[in-house]
Amino acid sequence: MAHQTILEFPTPGRGTRDITGEVARFVAQSGVQTGIAHVFVQHTSCSLTITENADPDVRRDLETIIARLAPDGDRAYRHDTEGPDDMAAHGRTMLTDTGLSVPIGAGRLLLGTWQGIYLWEHRTAPHRRKVVVTILG
Amino acid sequence: MAHQTILEFPTPGRGTRDITGEVARFVAQSGVQTGIAHVFVQHTSCSLTITENADPDVRRDLETIIARLAPDGDRAYRHDTEGPDDMAAHGRTMLTDTGLSVPIGAGRLLLGTWQGIYLWEHRTAPHRRKVVVTILG
Amino acid sequence: MAHQTILEFPTPGRGTRDITGEVARFVAQSGVQTGIAHVFVQHTSCSLTITENADPDVRRDLETIIARLAPDGDRAYRHDTEGPDDMAAHGRTMLTDTGLSVPIGAGRLLLGTWQGIYLWEHRTAPHRRKVVVTILG
Numbered sequence: 221m222a223h224q225t226i227l228e229f230p231t232p233g234r235g236t237r238d239i240t241g242e243v244a245r246f247v248a249q250s251g252v253q254t255g256i257a258h259v260f261v262q263h264t265s266c267s268l269t270i271t272e273n274a275d276p277d278v279r280r281d282l283e284t285i286i287a288r289l290a291p292d293g294d295r296a297y298r299h300d301t302e303g304p305d306d307m308a309a310h311g312r313t314m315l316t317d318t319g320l321s322v323p324i325g326a327g328r329l330l331l332g333t334w335q336g337i338y339l340w341e342h343r344t345a346p347h348r349r350k351v352v353v354t355i356l357g
Numbered sequence: 358m359a360h361q362t363i364l365e366f367p368t369p370g371r372g373t374r375d376i377t378g379e380v381a382r383f384v385a386q387s388g389v390q391t392g393i394a395h396v397f398v399q400h401t402s403c404s405l406t407i408t409e410n411a412d413p414d415v416r417r418d419l420e421t422i423i424a425r426l427a428p429d430g431d432r433a434y435r436h437d438t439e440g441p442d443d444m445a446a447h448g449r450t451m452l453t454d455t456g457l458s459v460p461i462g463a464g465r466l467l468l469g470t471w472q473g474i475y476l477w478e479h480r481t482a483p484h485r486r487k488v489v490v491t492i493l494g
Numbered sequence: 495m496a497h498q499t500i501l502e503f504p505t506p507g508r509g510t511r512d513i514t515g516e517v518a519r520f521v522a523q524s525g526v527q528t529g530i531a532h533v534f535v536q537h538t539s540c541s542l543t544i545t546e547n548a549d550p551d552v553r554r555d556l557e558t559i560i561a562r563l564a565p566d567g568d569r570a571y572r573h574d575t576e577g578p579d580d581m582a583a584h585g586r587t588m589l590t591d592t593g594l595s596v597p598i599g600a601g602r603l604l605l606g607t608w609q610g611i612y613l614w615e616h617r618t619a620p621h622r623r624k625v626v627v628t629i630l631g
Contacts, residue, residue, distance in 0.1 A: 222391040222494050224462055254496040256532050256628055258393050260460050262469030264409045270592045271584055272538045277572035278584050284570050285585040289426060289563060296421050298414035310408055310415050311422040318407045318472075319458050321593050323534050323626040325498055330626050332536030335592075352460040352467050354393055356493055356630055357496050359528040359631050361599055395530050397597050399606030401546045426563060433558050435551035447545055447552050448559045455544045455609075456595050489597040489604050491530055493630055 223250040223355040230348050231266070231341035234305070236279045239351065240337045243322070244329050246353050253327045255357025259337060260319035262350045265309035266341045267316040273336030286312050302343075309342035316340060324357065360387035360492040367485050368403070368478035371442070373416045376488065377474045380459070381466050383490050390464045392494025396474060397456035399487045402446035403478045404453040410473030423449050439480075446479035453477060461494065497524040497629040504622050505540070505615035508579070510553045513625065514611045517596070518603050520627050527601045529631025533611060534593035536624045539583035540615045541590040547610030560586050576617075583616035590614060598631065 225246050229237060239259075247257050259268060272278040290311025293304030300306055322337065323330040331337075339349060362383050366374060376396075384394050396405055409415040427448025430441030437443055459474065460467040468474075476486060499520050503511060513533075521531050533542055546552040564585025567578030574580055596611065597604040605611075613623060 222393075224391050224460065254498050254628070255630065256496075258458055258460060260458070260467070262467065262472065264407065264415075264469070264471055269588050270538065271588060275573050275575070278538075278581065281571045281573050281581045282585060282588050284568075285564050285588070290422050294421075297418045299412055299418050301412065307415065307418045311419060314406050314408060314419050314422070315452060315589060319460075321458065321532055321534070321595065323498065323532060323593075323628045325626070330534070330536065332538070332624070334538055335536065350469070352462070354391070354460045356392065359530075361528050361597065395595055395597060397595070397604070399604065399609065401544065401552075401606070401608055427559050431558075434555045436549055436555050438549065444552065444555045448556060451543050451545060451556050451559070452589060456597075458595065487606070489599070491528070491597045493529065 225353050227351045228348060229339055232346050233344050234341055236338040236340050238336050239339050243337055243353055247324055247329055247355060250355045252324055252355050252357030255324045255355060256321045257324055257329060258321045258354045260352045264313055265343050266349050267313040267318055268320050269316050269338050269340055270335050271338060272334050274334055289315060305344045312342040362490050364488045365485060366476055369483050370481050371478055373475040373477050375473050376476050380474055380490055384461055384466055384492060387492045389461055389492050389494030392461045392492060393458045394461055394466060395458045395491045397489045401450055402480050403486050404450040404455055405457050406453050406475050406477055407472050408475060409471050411471055426452060442481045449479040499627050501625045501627060502622060503613055506620050507618050508615055510612040510614050512610050513613050517611055517627055521598055521603055521629060524629045526598055526629050526631030529598045529629060530595045531598055532595045532628045534626045538587055539617050540623050541587040541592055542594050543590050543612050543614055544609050545612060546608050548608055563589060579618045586616040
């Protein structure tokens with residue numbers, strides 16, 4: 221049997237937010253011992269990534285890297301309805317993850333010591349973001 | 358119990374094709390109420406992405422972004438057996454998704470209002486592409 | 495019921511290693527006929543990708559592509575605790591896959607003829623890497 225919940229997170233604008241704790245809590249509630257936790261954002265201008273949870277400079281530098289790959293306000297973009305960060309946000313989402321799965325073992329997320337699950341807001345303005353967590357075991 | 362089907366799509370060459378309807382139909386047939394739908398291309402020169410389904414310029418601009426990141430006919434490539442778009446197609450696939458999962462709730466895909474599932478052909482010539490859909494609940 | 499194992503792979507430093515055989519073996523042991531195999535690295539400086547298994551130049555060229563997108567020793571990086579390849583490795587991991595799922599049908603991985611599952615070491619020094627395989631059916 222699958223377990224599912226929809227979490228909601230306010231974001232202050234562009235940047236990453238650690239959501240590992242919230243996902244882990246739902247894994248514990250589900251009682252599933254062995255399986256996977258699937259995490260999914262219902263949006264096309266924010267995304268998910270798993271990266272180092274120790275030095276915050278890592279997320280800063282990921283921001284530097286992705287800002288070059290899908291730059292704001294690029295003259296080549298046709299889609300700019302909501303401003304210079306609009307199409308850039310879709311590009312950043314394409315290069316990262318709309319959904320990801322993490323294994324569950326012994327009733328908890330089998331993340332490595334340095335891994336955290338991050339919700340990555342790509343728009344510059346604050347948003348409310350919905351994240352669907354589905355647990356299968 | 359898992360439900361599985363293999364869909365086949367002709368592509369007219371490079372570009373995106375919305376396959377949300379075909380995936381949604383198989384979800385409905387499966388009868389699964391809560392779970393995930395896993396979608397997977399059996400190829401290394403086309404891929405999947407979830408992006409905005411409203412303004413077609415978004416997909417045009419994604420094409421602009423990825424064409425810079427894995428350019429056709431780059432002099433540094435060694436692999437060019439099938440032409441200038443051959444290695445570029447593998448690079449584009451590496452940067453996007455060979456497989457992705459979408460949550461199922463209340464018997465249907467839990468996509469956000471503006472999300473569509475796209476098959477992205479990276480080769481310039483027409484192809485026939487196989488997409489495996491597996492539903493777990 | 496989910497089946498799970500943790501595989502361990504030594505890597506000789508930066509480069510790809512085909513792990514399809516090891517994953518396929520665990521699928522066979524599980525006895526699952528229809529489902530998915532989820533593969534996950536417990537690290538933030540190596541990753542997974544599915545790409546062509548025929549011409550090794552494809553993986554060489556993927557290396558060329560990703561080395562430009564997340565270059566070693568970039569002056570803009572703040573995080574360089576473990577050397578010039580440290581932050582580059584996190585960037586490369588962000589652009590590829592920490593986890594991926596492959597469908598299982600008729601008791602085996604439903605990969606296309608030319609698809610292989612690769613563990614991609616992004617650090618220049620040798621490492622030991624843990625890969626969690628979870629099978630759901």
